[in-house]
Amino acid sequence: MDLLELINFYVIPGIVLGSIYALGAVGITLIFAILRYAHLAHGDLATLGAFIALASVTALGVSPYIALPIAVIATACVAVGIDKVFYEHLRERPKIVTVMASLGIALMIRAVVQVVWGVDTETYSRGIVRPENYFGLRIRDREVYTVLAMILLVGGLQLFLTRSKWGKAMRAMSDNPNLALLSGIDNKKVVMLTWVIAGGLCAASGFFLGLNTELKALMGWQMLLPMFAAAILGGVGRVEGAVLGGLVVGIAEELSVLVIPSEYKAAMAFAILLFMLLVRPTGLLKGKVL
């Protein structure tokens, strides 16, 4: 196998998959760092986002790319709503109770998807898309859009976190919640912002997974482990770490097929997760350990 083949069949799909994981992992890392619990419903929230986009495509007849912002906004609202209805009153209790509640939410979101959209696999558009040929590199348009969207969204988020007042407030909450509260940061607004960002990115992640593969009720749940592996690999609380982690996990999953049976592709993320917890729980970019 020559280098071009390796890149075409393993590295490029790995980067695309990694970008999808990165979008979800950023939300996970923010929730983990600011709200301080592992959000187990993140994958199923991504499923919901993907199916909301599907509903917009079928109902309005628009192109999937126009459905994306609709799905992002709707899922962000759903995420805020879930927090208000189910998580908010658990805030004073040990954080692990919220983790448990989020497992229940995962089941509920999935049940909603299965009731509304059924259990069959769906796609945004029919037909096979042939990849374009760029000097021997075979890349599909949607793959370019996936990576570009990830870079734009995460870049925008990074600007927001470093430059704007509310972004700084979020980072302050992540670094030292007591000090942040003492200096008058409105906890409620920070929590809401976190959910808006996490929910929106989640929908984008689900949407691009659906765009590049297909939509099914379990698609998000199966992304949960890679997303957490990415967040921990990059360092909890580090946005750029989550992107790096996502890309590493995505590429590692695609490359793993070369050495282990393809059934065990999904085990790669788990292996990375355990390995990081064992040797460097702070992650590559020195994040937090809760």
Add this chain to the structure above:
Amino acid sequence: MEFLGLVNYALFTAIFIGIYALLALGLNIQWGFAGLFNAGIAGFFAVGAYTSAILSTPPDDGRIGGFDLHFVLGWIGAMLAAALVAWPIGKICLRFRSDYLAIASIGVAEIIRLVIKSEAALTNGARGISGISRPMGDIGYMESQIAYLVIVLAVLIAAYVLVERQFNAPWGRMMRAIRDNEGAAEAMGKDVEFRRLEAFIFGAALMGLGGALFAHFNRSITPEAIDPMVATFLVWIMLILGGSGNNRGAILGAAVVWIIWSVSEIATDRLPPEYAIQAKYIRLFLIGLMLQLVLRFRPEGLLPEPLRGDRGEDRRTSKSGADRE
């Protein structure tokens, strides 16, 4: 005859409650007494079921074993195997907050599912292992059901007595101390990590035993025998509703939730087919909602954790204030 059918159904339900009660007891050791979040119950269950199946079935071509051992050896093997799977995971994850264990246990369950599906040499792949002997299985149908129920109950009572005894012993007191105030327990010289590992492994062994009882009751085990997410979640809601930290609560919760679950299944099966599938998912939604409601309105469950000793009230108040982190 209608009456006989009803009795059979009651027996069947009772056996399942017994098996789920064992799982809930196992989870109670992990969560109720050590505060460990295990979201991979179905994985340990499956390990136990397959281990016992491999050990106790007669030799078969195309897969490892069976070893044709007595079922008691199979059940012990199931507990050992589940404990052996729990050990490395606990070893790696219990140094951190329980969130990490939650994620890793989801991963373990997923890997176990993959192994069961793809390692045909071990598990016979999608066809599963059949021909597992049921103790007292060669007498008449109903007698055999009754006999098995007695066996399940005997195992359950034995597990309950042993676990309850441990909880009232210094070991149980120490575990609760670690759960409620890790720093203080550590300052008293308790090896927090090791003790948590103990609780995690004991709990996992009970879950493995539950799996073995299930496999021998069904006489077969296939990858599709249980839905991992649903089974794991049912055990969680059983424990939380029944009362985490209370062994009788865990058993009561298993009975209540399983009865609700199986009666609602009968109800939805009567619906016309076009609604039946949707009704199945609505049941899942409602069971998820039930957890949210219990967590919000009755977090201590139906039978709250007993307050041991006259200082119990202090412990309760300190629990809400000085919890982890």
